[in-house]
Amino acid sequence: MSRKFTPKVVTANDLVEGDVVYLTEAGAWTRRHAAAELIEDEARAADRLALAEAQTGTVVGAYLADARPGPHGPEPVHFREAFRSRGPSNYFHGKQAEAANV
């Protein structure tokens, strides 16, 4: 059964800092969800994931996460990804607190 492909981003954790990172269209890693490449095609998703997984010296645990287009770039769909893109809710720590992100 082929279901309609839901758009994805490639995400992982940075090896050194552990922080959440996303793969950009240029093949670099960004800390901002909105700067990630929104992948709309299943074959490309598999390619991009393979590219990410090969970078074991940079990132850990790459996977594809559902995303959707938004006014400033891709947005997370699932609440887990929304938390990953922001940081914890009990302290103003993590991405939400990082100046580069505002």
Add this chain to the structure above:
Amino acid sequence: MYKYSDFDEAFVRSRVAQFRAQVARRLDGSLTEDEFKPLRLMNGLYLQLHAYMLRVAIPYGTLSSRQMDRLADIADRWDRGYGHFTTRQNIQYNWPKLPDVPDMLEALADVQMHAIQTSGNTIRNVTADHFAGAAADEIADPRPVAELIRQWSTDHPEFQFLPRKFKIAITGSPNDRAVTRAHDIGLRMVERDGVPGFEVVVGGGLGRTPMIGQVIRDFLPREDLLPYLEAIVSVYNLLGRRDNKYKARIKITVHEHGIEAIREKVEARFAELRGGFDGVDQTWLAEIENAFAAPAFRDADPAPYLDARNADPVFRAWSDTNVAAHRHPGYGIVSISLKAHGATPGDASSAQMRVMADLARRYGHDELRVSHEQNIILPHVALADIPAVHAELRQAGLATANIGLVSDIIACPGMDYCALATARSIPVAQQIAERFAELKTEHEIGPLKIKISGCINACGHHHVGHIGILGLDRAGVENYQITLGGDGTEAAAIGERAGPGFAYDQIVPAIERLIGAYLEHRESPEETFLETYRRLGMAPFKAALYPEDAKKETARAA
């Protein structure tokens, strides 16, 4: 306190050096993540949602003020100025960076601490009653035995690759404050005809298949402990299922084979092993016991304590909930709540850690404890000094008078940190505590244990909460299931599910209705929530949780 021997010291240092080299090889690309992951887990280093997490063991929950100060220094230097104390008597740092972790471990080793066997399929940090050595109701201090077990189990060559993690808890008191019945092995000190020994319970555990442990030996003489434990673990090592992670814990082994069959095998293995223990363990134990000798208690007049209770209602309310009976006259056990209303359960800032360390140094015979309920204990404080301790705690925001009450909630890190989580738990705890602070009813409600886990793994002990809350992901939305009637004491019980779950914004009102029903139905203010539940069962609570269903029922009956 127990001091590392030269052997312990050299062992811990060499582990730090090994890990330093492993991290370097990971960073320079010589090790892949697949190769590195088991190595980092052996040293308590996890990768969570937003960062790495370092889990540090606090064996049997005991810390000196110097160790607590060091935990504060580590928080400031390599983390974000705080630490999270957990139900397993560990402290977790939520923000370390990989290259810094060897330095953190080195700093821990300086004060005889480490993160070894805080992860992986090994015998984990042995937990104990947090009132050990102080409680008025205790037969004997369980910590020397806990230390003996730690020495026996650390790096035990046969037990580094068990089918699954293995947790041992021990209590020296008939009132079980260490949840021994929910551990792989629970040990309760008992006496028979004047001979000290243990009741040995096996196969307890929470997680996706919660089970209360069963008694495998009702009386084990003290000197037989290590061979008997070794027998249990080696039987499990062979029999435990390695084909399915979810069936690998000893609780499932006991369940599948039956306690009688397990007992037979354990006794047979014990008979083989016993001769091999030539009593050297008892010599060790005697040495360890010296290290745990009770401090030199003084005989201070408790009058200042009683005067403060009469004069100051705030102090009185706090001492009602936060001071427990000590075995030495003129002393008290002070529980410092890490559950200020609206704060994260179990978190302490580095400044707070230093205040607690300092109080222990000046008033508490230099000892602190971490409880599985995520609070800090000063186990030995002269009653006369408690008013001064309270005054200083107040200044540090550490004088919340809520031990054992609604807002003294256990909560796991949940989806704010944990990669396995299906929902958040911390904000639910924060909101419940804030709500009952606003209502000002928690002292009226009395003893009540709420425990929250952010997924089925049950790190927050929700199954043994009087009210348990389990956060789940239902079709991409956080949803919270309630269980009632759980109990983590010697009368251990697994809570029963109340019905369908509640959305994130509905869980606090649901808890409020539930507690409203208790207040309405209790026979007297002395009848606790748990007693009322045991007397009446689920029905009145269900009616309060699901008023719409209750209305329909009444309409149908009419």
